Structure formats: C-alpha cells, structure tokens
Amino acid sequence: MCVCVCIYMHGLLIFLCALLLVKHLRDVLTNNMPPGPFPLPLVGNFINIDHVDQIAERYGDVSTLYLGNKPCILLTGYESFKEAFVEQADIFTDRPYFPIVDKLSKGKGLIMSSGHMWRQQRRFALATLKYFGVGKKTLENFILQECRFLCDSIQTERGLPFDPQHFVTDAVANIICGLVFGHRFEYDDHNFHLMQKYLDEFLQLPISNWGRLYNQFPTLMSMLPGKHQTAFASISKLKPFLQEEIRKHKEERDPSNPRDYIDCYLEEIEKVLVSQDALFTEDNLMYCVVDLFGAGTETTSNTLRWALLFMIKYPEVQEKVQSEIDQVIGQTRQPLMDDRTNLPYTYAVMHEIQRFANIVTFTPPRMANKDTTVGGRLIPKGVVVMPLLKSILQDKNEYSTPYEFNPAHFLDENGKFLKKDSFIPFSIGKRMCPGEQLARMELFLFFTSLMQCFTFLPLEGQTLSLKGTISVSSGPEPFQIRAVPR
Template sequence: MFHGSPVPTPGRPCSKCKDDGWFPEANTRSRLFKVGSFVDWDVKSLLLFIAVFLITADYIKNRRQASFPPGPWAWPIVGNMFTLDHSRTHESMTQLAEKYGDVYSLRMGQEWLVVLNRYEVLKEALVNQGDSLVDRPVVPLLDKTTHGLGVIFSNGHIWKQQRRFALSTLRFFGFGKKSLEPVILDEFTFCAKHFSSFEGKPFNPQKVISNIVSNVICSLVFGHRFEYTDERFMRLIRWFDQSLQLEASLWAQLYNSFPLLVNPLPGPHKTHIHITNASKDFIREELKEHKKNWDPSDPRDYIDCYLKEIQTSEAQADSTFDEENLVICVLDLFVAGSETTSTTLRWALLYMAKYPEIQTKVQDEIDRVIGQSRQPSMDDRANLPYTDAVIHECMRMGNIVPLSLPHITIRDMQLGGYTVPKGVTVVPNLTSVLFDKNEWATPFTFNPGHFLNKEGKFVKPAAFIPFSAGKRLCLGETLARMELFLFFTSFMQRFTFYMPPGVKPKMEPRFGVTLAPYPYEICATSR
C-alpha cells in the first residue's frame, strides 16, 4: 500500500503520482496549456493596446481646436465618412448646416473639410478672400491619372499658364462670340432631324443631347464634329457620365482617404482609372491625326495652337506646355464644355414635359419675337425675358454641380468667426444657395418668376451662382450660357415635348459630381 491506497498496476502510476509529477507526458501538456493561454492573452492585450493607442493618437491628432468650425462627432480613423448619405451628399450637407451653422467641418479619413453654406458666406470666401482659396486640393483618385496637370485640378504656375492659354485660344476660335452661333445652330439642325425621325414616338434624348453639346466643343478643340452613329465617340461620352458618378461615390471617398490601402484592391476605382486612361488614348489618337497635316502658320483649332505653343516655348525654363499636358487639358475642356450643358438641357426638356403650361408660354413668346421663318440668335435674348427666365430656372432647379469643386486654403483665413487653417479642403455648397428660402420666393418649386421683375423683365439675382464664383469660376460658363439659350430656344421653336401616355416624369436626380436626371423617354412632335 502506498499513500494509503491499493498497489497500482505495474507501469501505471496512481493518480497521486500523476499529481506529484510522476507522469511526465501529462505534466508537459499542462505546462503547454498554461503557456498557450498566456500567449493568447498576451496577443489580445497587445491588440487591445494597439487599438487604444491608435484611437488615442487619432483623437489627439484630429481633435477640433476651439477656433475651428464645429461639426458632428467623428468616428476614429474614418471620421464622418459614414455620417453622410452618399447617394444625396448635397442634401446631407445642407441639413447639417441647420444644426452646425453656415460654416461647419467634417472629417473624411484623416483630412478635414470645411463646408460653406449660403450666398453671403460663399461670396466672402470665394470672392472677397478668393486669393486664399485659389488652389485645388490633391484628389488621389484624379491625381492617379492626371498627375496635377490640366486646367481644372492643376495649381500654381501650371494652372495660370494653362487657363490663360485656354481662354485666349478658345476666344480666338469664337468662344462665347457671335461667330460661334452658326456652329451651334448647325448642330441643332442635325439634332432636329434625329428628333423628327421618331414621329412623336417615345425615345431617350440623352445620347443625342450629349452629342450635340460635345460637338460644339469638339469643333473648337478638334476642328470637326462627330456623327451620332460614331460608336467610338458615343462610348467616350458614356465614359464621362459613368466617371462623374464614380468620383462622387463612397468608394471614391474611401480611395481618396486611404489611397495606399484601397489602391491594390479590386473595386470601382479601377473602373475610373481605366475610363480616364481610355479617354486619354482617344485624345492621343486625335492628336496623332492632327500632326499628319499640321501647319504652324495656319492653326485650325485648340490642338493646333497648343502644338505651336509647345514648339515656341520649348526653350523657356518655366514652360508647362507638353503633349501630356495637352491631353489632360483637352479632357478637362470636354468636361467643362459639355457635361453641365447637356445635363441642363435634359432637365429642361423634362421640366417642359412636366409643366406644359410653361412650355406653351415659352413657345408663344418665341413665336411673337422670332416666328418660324428663321433660327434664333443671341440678339434675340433681350427680347425673350420669359424664355430666358425659364432657362435660368432649369439651371437653378437642376442644381447641376451641387457641391461645386473643392478648394484648399493656401493660408490661414477667417470665415464666419472661425479660423480655417492652411491646407484645409473647402467645399462650397451651391445647393444651400440655390435653394435658400431667404433668397428665393418658392425655392423648391419650379418658378420662372424668380428671374422676372414686376414689369416682366429678366433679372438675375446675386444668389444665382450655378457656375460657382471667384477666380476658379467654371471655365465653360460663357459657352454654356450661349449653348443653353440657342439650343433651348430652338427646341421650343421647333417641337412640343410631352411624356409618353401614362408616364409621369421622374424628377429625382441621380447623384454624382453632377446631378443628372435618370434616363427617361420623351415624345416630341413638330410644331
């Protein structure tokens, strides 16, 4: 008897012996279990420590200073990225202004945004203190393909040289001048034939409207127009539409906030990059064709002039003219000179179908002033106040670029009683201006009276700034205004538009960098 218990079986210690360490295998397992538990808890502790450290560091680094504009509470790491409804970002931002004021802040990832609301605030920032907001922020998704070139998202010396050259060259070829009228009116003639071919049956006007507007800028940039059956060109237009939607998506915001993390992953950013590169290839093909018959002494269009500028400024150390910049500039001119105008025209036809009584009043005015025997001219504008008011109300209600394009502070500035430090992205919320109940009698109702005085004459309120304001005012504004008047007046002169039987117009916008109507079908009968 050992330990007061029966003699164990030979070769098998008793339970007491196991406890005393006589069974080495069991003892080893026990020690391993204890070590494994320690390691497990050690890893958990380490992860917990890292998480607490990152959250604490994030809070210390990104906490709002007392003088910085207020805003909603931001989550660690991602900030307010999920605070906004990214299918209605402009509406979310406008609603936040009701709680936090006309100047408030949001955090997207590790970057701060300051959102400006209402006309007086935007005027103070973009016009009165415009020198402090003359630059654009670096947007990683765009910078991936444009590399800071072009005229829209470039800065400093590059932007000044390219914008000055673009404006002077396009004016030389009739940009905003009466000499461009025949190009616009000829393009309408092609469009009218296309619309008439449907003989009052429903059709989707999107492709043709995009094409006629794009062809006007094409005549200035490429020196020729594209046929409506040119699938290569139509694909380019579809790409632009898709690209502008992707740029305003949540995925794009994730990419811009965490580019190193998101870039290797599959996702919509890959589609955007592919679209931009394919668009650049399209422009390079046009450039290649230009070079075959290029005569520096006889420039035919913007590309010819740019090639000449590359040649003449080659020896200048500060020259920013080269073929890569040419490609990006042409891409920018396409967007600035076509997207907003074509989208506004699509809204205009939809509003005319929704409000036939307004369409009739426009047609009556056009019949009195112009009649049916000749095409409209810019000289007619002063005598068509109601038509002009309807065009402007389409622009206001369409709210085509709801959040404008972002700016970045190049020095500390004071706005709304707060300090906005250097290097902060500023978003001008145009939606808050175009729908401000203090500026418009019926802000959410289609009302041409917003642009008419008591005598029925056209007036443009100061708060009408769909093209933004200041030194970064939209490059294509002059051309857009001309196209909108001539195209819209021509449409109303030649056609009556209405929805297919039993179909109600869908007025909800599709959110992107621009607010576009969802694809729709419409009927057009010749007058």
C-alpha cells in the same frame, strides 16, 4: 498559461483602443476648427456626407466634416463664397491633394491643377476660347448649325418614344469638338460614342463611393476590383483617341492659320521648347482636352435633359415658353442671342432650370495657401475646403419657393427678367467655370430651338422621375419621351 496570455492580449487591445479614442477626442477638441458634427474614429463623418445641407443649416456657413481622420471645411452661402473666392481669391486658388485625382490626371489639366501650372493653362484656355469666338457671332452661328442637326435628328423619331440622352449629349459634345478638334462628328459615329463613354466613366469616379474609398485607402483599393478600375481603364482607352487627333493636327496644321485649340496648343509647345518650360506638353494637352470635354459637355447636356424633363412635368410652363417664342421669333427663323431681352419668360425659365436642377452640388474642392478666416471662422492652411452651391441656389432669402420649380423667381412684378447677383451656377472668382459664356450661349440657343420646333410629352400613363444620378454633375436618370413637331 494560454488563458493568461489571452487575458493579457484582450486587456492590451482594450487599452490600445482606449488610447486611440483619447487621442481622437484630443485631436478633435483641440484643433480649433469650425463647428460640425462629431466624427467617428477612422471613418470620420462618412455617414453624414449625404446630408451636408442639414449640417450647414445647423452649424452655419463655415462648418467642419471629417473625411476619415482628416478635417474638411464645408463652405455654404453666397456671402461666404464671395468673401473666400472673390475678396481672398489668391488665397483660395489651389486644389488639395487627393489620391484619386493624382491617379486620374497627375495634377495636370485645367480643373485639378494648381499654382503656376493652373494659371498658365487657364490663361491659355481663356485666350484660345475667346480667339475662336466664345461670346461672339461666329460661335453663335456654329451652335445654331448644331441646333439644326439636333432638331432634324429628333424629327426622325416621328413623335414616337425615344431617349433624348444621346441626341442632346452628341449635340453639346460637337460644340466642344468644333473648338478643340476643328470638326464635328455624326451622331451615329462609333468612336464618338466610345469617347463619351470613357469620359463618363472617368468623370463619375471622383464623387462616387468608389472614389471616396480610393481616397481613404489608395493602396488597398488599387489591388481590389470595382468601378474605380473601370474608370482607370477608361482613361487609358481614351488616350489613343486623343493621341490620334493630335498626330493628325501635327501633320496637317498651318502655324499661320490655327484652326482650333489643339493647333494653338501645339504652337505653344513649340514656343516653350526654347525656354525649356515643361508646362506645355502633349501629355498636358491631353488632360486639358479631357477637362474641356468634362466641363463643357456633361454639365450642359445634363442641364438640357433636365430642361426637357421639367417642360414635360410642367406643361403649362412649356406652353407659355412656346407662346412667347412664337410671338417674338415665329416659326421661320432660328432664335438668336439678341432675342434674350425680348424673351424674358423663356430666359427666366432657363435660369430656373439651372437653379432647380442644381447639377453641381459641390464645386471642385479648394484649399487655402495660408491661415485665414471666412465668416469669422478659422480656415487653416492646407485643409480641404468643399464649396456647396446647393445652399445658394436654394436660399430661402432669395427664392420665395426654393424647393419648387418656379420661373417667377427670375421675373419682377412687371414680368421683366430679374437678374440675381447670387445666382452663381458656374461659381465665382478666379476658379469659376472658364466655359461660362459658352455654356450660356448653348443653353439658350438649344433650349429655345427645341421649344420652337417641338412639344415634348410623356409616354401614355408614365410618371417621370426627378431623381438624379451621381457624377461630377448630376443628370436625370434615363427616361423616354415623345417629341411632337409643332
């Protein structure tokens, strides 16, 4: 009897597995999605996720991956980006739902919100950043002041080995602090470093394996230990810090003279209380502040750390940059944004650092709000769209040596700076990075200031790695260098 039952159960299991496989095959073969590697049942193309550039090369600029049993469209190539995000901008502004994002930000803030919520928050953020000088001389002077603090701090290392990460991150974070909080922090401030630590843990989660697992199995993962739990705890620890800043602003602000983003947001909250509009709340303010720090600190500081690494790796480039700075600016005054046109090589090097570092492989995912096509391929409504910037920054048709560090990519035959429309490290369209102008100012002024003041060298007998870390933006692994005053 037992033997018969076992045979029956075994046969039933085989039958159910065969049935599931047939259903899987039917779903994949009849869904009319763009081409892509064949997905395995349940896990999809999980094993292919780290080789997306090869998938794009094989299947074209619009291809399909499966995250578990859900299709995801991989978008690559400048023309595809332009067709989707510029020519069909209104169709591709929404973000798809991910359990990990819902857990971390509840669909609020600037980056992962959608619809009317996103449009209102972005419009407000852009207007506020402009009001406080983004793209203007007032903000340039503030950045130059932080450049002095950064160079003075590095000077105290006296040419001995040090890790530049905290110095660079603190300097860049202070620019956002000035815009958001109305003040900067000292580089040895404990709470300042705690805030950055919590932000790092929060930002690393969505793109990590822990984040992917949570998206596939949210109920199970919520009960299991892991780095996802650390990130959840970090956002909880970050909130009291931000709530205290908001409390101080409410007590001290002068409505007729707003000092920063928080002051302006609190004024907006008061305005919408009359209209009962729930889009501007203190809770949403906190998520917007987190997004401003995430978008405005990690990406810029990681790019500057790559810059230092590349200058050490390619000393002939560093020497040529310093020579050009010495000729145009000298050693007695600070660099200015107006110097860019007279520093074509330095400006080209800054662009090549962004291209070669490729710190944001994927821009945050999108979805179409109705059925459409890109490159002649169907993009169904509601399907996740993953825009891959790497393919654009390594386009063989645009860059003669796409896998090598080569500032000549941005110079013409006369040594003048060569602007490329396809150079879009901040993406394009209505969802492009709202802090692009700010980031460009910071990168140029911090980089030229550092090159003007120091020669960066490796430690004796050390070979620096160019391996990156996994996060929303990829930075170099921790490294030590020497900064010799010039």
